[in-house]
Amino acid sequence: GQNIDQPTEMTATEGAIVQINCTYQTSGFNGLFWYQQHAGEAPTFLSYNVLDGLEEKGRFSSFLSRSKGYSYLLLKELQMKDSASYLCAAPSTGGGNKLTFGTGTQLKVEL
């Protein structure tokens, strides 16, 4: 099965950079996902890493180290609208490829 850990909450300043970490233990590996979820809304896809290294997509980047079971999401030039929960997720390697989610990191962006 999967075990995913991420910090419960973080606070950062508008315009700054923040890094949200995720560690995982999986019985196999089939990539790592990051989703953003605003309160009461659906999670929306941010990134998918299957190879080691950094994937950059605008203000958001995601990093993966398979050997360390570690990923991070990097958010640059923070905006107030980035205040949300950020969910790390890994697909199962058994039948179905369902996503198992971490409990999420609640990010608060302050002025």
Next chain:
Amino acid sequence: DSGVTQTPKHLITATGQRVTLRCSPRSGDLSVYWYQQSLDQGLQFLIQYYNGEERAKGNILERFSAQQFPDLHSELNLSSLELGDSALYFCASSPRGGAEGYTFGSGTRLTVV
């Protein structure tokens, strides 16, 4: 609009009752996943269907059941409702059962009083 449609958006019902939540996947997607998100809790996987067949099961209570119909829409049935069943219920779909292209609907907020 993600393309995944869930109805109703809100539902208030009494303990002991039964409700049905509906999900229409994105056009062309064969796989449907149901998740429960309670207040301050993470997304908990309930069940997955692929092209009409149950593919994977999570921590779904015996009081809960689901199915996927030939037109690929899915329904989640919750019975003998308890206060603790109050939560957001999300449906997601993906093209072939793989995690790529996993798209969520806007959810159904269930309140049991």
